[in-house]
Amino acid sequence: xxxxxxxxxxxxxxxxxxxxxxxxxxxxxxxxxxxxxxxxxxxxxxxxxxxxxxxxxxxxxxxxxxxxxxxxxxxxxxxxxxxxxxxxxxxxxxxxxxxxxxxxxxxxxxxxxxxxxxxxxxxxxxxxxxxxxxxxxxxxxxxxxxxxxxxxxxxxxxxxxxxxxxxxxxxxxxxxxxxxxxxxxxxxxxxxxxxxxxxxxxxxxxxxxxxxxxxxxxxxxxxxxxxxxxxxxxxxxxxxxxxxxxxxxxxxxxxxxxxxxxxxxxxxxxxxxxxxxxxxxxxxxxxxxxxxxxxxxxxxxxxxxxxxxxxxxxxxxxxxxxxxxxxxxxxxxxxxxxxxxxxxxxxxxxxxxxxxxxxxxxxxxxxxxxxxxxxxxxxxxxxxxxxxxxxxxxxxxxxxxxxxxxxxxxxxxxxxxxxxxxxxxxxxxxxxxxxxxxxxxxxxxxxxxxxxxxxxxxxxxxxxxxxxxxxxxxxxxxxxxxxxxxxxxxxxxxxxxxxxxxxxxxxxxxxxxxxxxxxxxxxxxxxxxxxxxxxx
RNA sequence: GCCCCCAUAGCUCAAUGGAUAGAGCACCUGCCUUCUAAGCAGGUAAUCCAGGUUCGAUUCCUGGUGGGGGUACCA
Numbered sequence: 001x002x003x004x005x006x007x008x009x010x011x012x013x014x015x016x017x018x019x020x021x022x023x024x025x026x027x028x029x030x031x032x033x034x035x036x037x038x039x040x041x042x043x044x045x046x047x048x049x050x051x052x053x054x055x056x057x058x059x060x061x062x063x064x065x066x067x068x069x070x071x072x073x074x075x076x077x078x079x080x081x082x083x084x085x086x087x088x089x090x091x092x093x094x095x096x097x098x099x100x101x102x103x104x105x106x107x108x109x110x111x112x113x114x115x116x117x118x119x120x121x122x123x124x125x126x127x128x129x130x131x132x133x134x135x136x137x138x139x140x141x142x143x144x145x146x147x148x149x150x151x152x153x154x155x156x157x158x159x160x161x162x163x164x165x166x167x168x169x170x171x172x173x174x175x176x177x178x179x180x181x182x183x184x185x186x187x188x189x190x191x192x193x194x195x196x197x198x199x200x201x202x203x204x205x206x207x208x209x210x211x212x213x214x215x216x217x218x219x220x221x222x223x224x225x226x227x228x229x230x231x232x233x234x235x236x237x238x239x240x241x242x243x244x245x246x247x248x249x250x251x252x253x254x255x256x257x258x259x260x261x262x263x264x265x266x267x268x269x270x271x272x273x274x275x276x277x278x279x280x281x282x283x284x285x286x287x288x289x290x291x292x293x294x295x296x297x298x299x300x301x302x303x304x305x306x307x308x309x310x311x312x313x314x315x316x317x318x319x320x321x322x323x324x325x326x327x328x329x330x331x332x333x334x335x336x337x338x339x340x341x342x343x344x345x346x347x348x349x350x351x352x353x354x355x356x357x358x359x360x361x362x363x364x365x366x367x368x369x370x371x372x373x374x375x376x377x378x379x380x381x382x383x384x385x386x387x388x389x390x391x392x393x394x395x396x397x398x399x400x401x402x403x404x405x406x407x408x409x410x411x412x413x414x415x416x417x418x419x420x421x422x423x424x425x426x427x428x429x430x431x432x433x434x435x436x437x438x439x440x441x442x443x444x445x446x447x448x449x450x451x452x453x454x455x456x457x458x459x460x461x462x463x464x465x466x467x468x469x470x471x472x473x474x475x476x477x478x479x480x481x482x483x484x485x486x487x488x489x490x491x492x493x494x495x496x497x498x499x500x501x502x503x504x505x506x507x508x509x510x511x512x513x514x515x516x517x518x519x520x521x522x523x524x525x526x527x528x529x530x531x532x533x534x535x536x
Numbered sequence: 537g538c539c540c541c542c543a544u545a546g547c548u549c550a551a552u553g554g555a556u557a558g559a560g561c562a563c564c565u566g567c568c569u570u571c572u573a574a575g576c577a578g579g580u581a582a583u584c585c586a587g588g589u590u591c592g593a594u595u596c597c598u599g600g601u602g603g604g605g606g607u608a609c610c611a
Contacts, residue, residue: 027552029552031552031554033555034554034555034556034557035556035558036555036556037555042554042555044553044554044555047554047591047592048553048554050591051591057591077555078555079554079555079591079592080591081554081555123611125611160611162611163610163611164610164611165610165611166611240611266609267609268609270609281538281539281607284609285608285609286609287609288609289609290609292609294608294609294610294611295610295611298611299611319605320540320541320604320605320606321605321606322606323539323540323541323605323606324539324540324605324606324607325606326540327539347540347541349540349541349542349604349605350541350604350605352604390548390549390550390560391548391549391550392549392550393541394541394542395541395542395548395549396541396542396603396604396605397548397549398547398548400547400548403548403561409574410560410561410574411560412559412560412561414574415560415574415575417574418572418574418575421572421574422571422572422575425571425572426571426572427571428571429571430571432571433571464552468552471552472552476549476550477550479550480549480550480551480558480559483550483559483560484558484559487559490575490576491575491576491577493571493575493576494567494575494576494577495576497570497571498571499571535572536572536574
């Protein structure tokens with residue numbers, strides 16, 4: 001039984017016995033008891049329900065205990081906790097389902113979901129820097145986790161391949177070819193020198209537009225290579241030019257006009273983000289007084305495009321440097337008639353670089369940044385992704401370059417991967433000791449020790465951890481879980497031998513237990529885009 | 537000025553409003569003739585300040601203090 005199913009079962013039991021309504025059982029949920037409590041699951045619901053039920057919490061807790069009697073042994077602790085001890089059979093079944101049933105974690109409630117997740121979307125004007133790794137990790141991990149639970153998820157990268165910055169990029173490249181410095185507000189980085197050196201011979205006769213297109217194409221190739229090296233495979237790279245070819249901005253504008261959300265002022269066309277919708281601090285321009293569309297209108301058209309493609313939910317993952325745009329984008333999506341619930345912007349805070357004791361501010365223009373590629377080459381994708389995934393998006397994370405480069409062995413990712421390698425090694429050794437790695441055992445003969453219990457119970461929480469990641473839009477709960485599970489495994493490994501030729505029942509059971517641990521470790525790492533090595 | 541994020545151990549970070557606040561790094565003490573010591577066991581060490589809500593606050597609210605980011609008819 002999955003933990004969610006177990007929770008439902010407990011809830012139903014309490015509901016029937018106490019004769020309660022669904023409303024009265026709101027907030028009924030199981031939690032993990034603190035370490036000093038010797039129990040498997042806790043219920044704090046009696047305390048919360050005391051007010052509405054007009055009964056002392058301890059009395060409610062006592063009733064809950066009675067309701068569960070015969071199926072679960074429970075203990076009441078003040079002020080009204082019910083601490084439950086699960087039968088060994090329940091723990092064994094949970095792990096058994098996990099390792100044998102491929103669809104075990106699929107949530108039927110999610111099968112109708114079709115989510116578009118857009119992230120990174122770095123401008124094609126320079127190499128991707130380290131901070132893009134954060135957005136990439138976040139988006140890809142969330143996509144994988146959500147998919148694992150049963151939703152359809154499409155990962156998307158939006159490429160701003162038109163506009164002033166792209167023209168400037170072309171001019172900067174052209175200047176490099178001619179041996180000149182790029183325009184003052186252009187792109188000064190050395191990468192354009194390299195690109196210029198690789199231009200075809202006839203490039204001297206190119207138009208500005210050709211330079212621009214060439215530069216974008218090359219940058220895009222680099223970005224794709226970077227993402228691939230980082231283990232992120234986008235389902236779609238959406239070109240802004242596609243939007244214009246399909247007259248997207250015009251259509252979006254017409255739609256907004258039709259809905260009465262826009263007005264004309266000072267020769268420009270405005271969206272009433274504050275005056276009409278009261279969701280921004282001021283109104284925003286859609287069409288400038290010179291007749292050109294703003295980027296905002298293009299972005300609205302892009303979001304309309306996403307919804308028109310049939311996604312039931314659209315998620316954007318942005319860096320904090322764009323957070324100011326969130327209110328207007330949300331307002332625009334509402335103005336197009338979409339419910340607030342189907343559009344979500346996740347903001348992740350910026351990445352600060354620390355070199356030695358010095359905090360370095362990254363700047364694409366000055367060229368003082370660490371590229372994602374450089375970081376990957378020196379630290380490796382696994383450590384990078386795990387490190388980024390460990391932090392919640394709200395954290396202002398400080399990336400210690402020296403630590404990442406010199407002492408990458410201290411990264412907790414190795415601690416987790418080591419579990420996988422150790423388990424794998426045990427399975428490899430089993431035949432030598434005359435033990436069948438696929439052997440079965442009689443569950444009735446098993447008496448669980450503390451370490452085995454803890455491991456089985458922890459495995460039951462795998463589902464809940466993933467749900468929490470989706471709820472909070474952050475994979476950091478999963479990294480924390482993997483580290484905790486790893487600690488439990490290493491501790492178990494140190495105390496108990498798995499392969500005991502003289503005790504086939506225990507050996508078979510422990511191999512079964514290890515299958516469960518391996519499933520959670522390999523599966524969890526996979527969801528984070530981190531490898532699970534067979535050997536270390 | 538206004539908006540967003542943050543403040544927990546020496547450092548980097550955890551903790552659906554629950555019970556004795558957890559990890560990793562660093563530091564100290566032990567443990568390899570037994571499935572991999574990239575490991576285990578143990579130790580030192582923390583909720584910015586002041587109010588409020590609550591049976592219960594690291595968590596929620598208000599006000600401070602300190603830090604980061606943002607505030608274009610740029611993209």
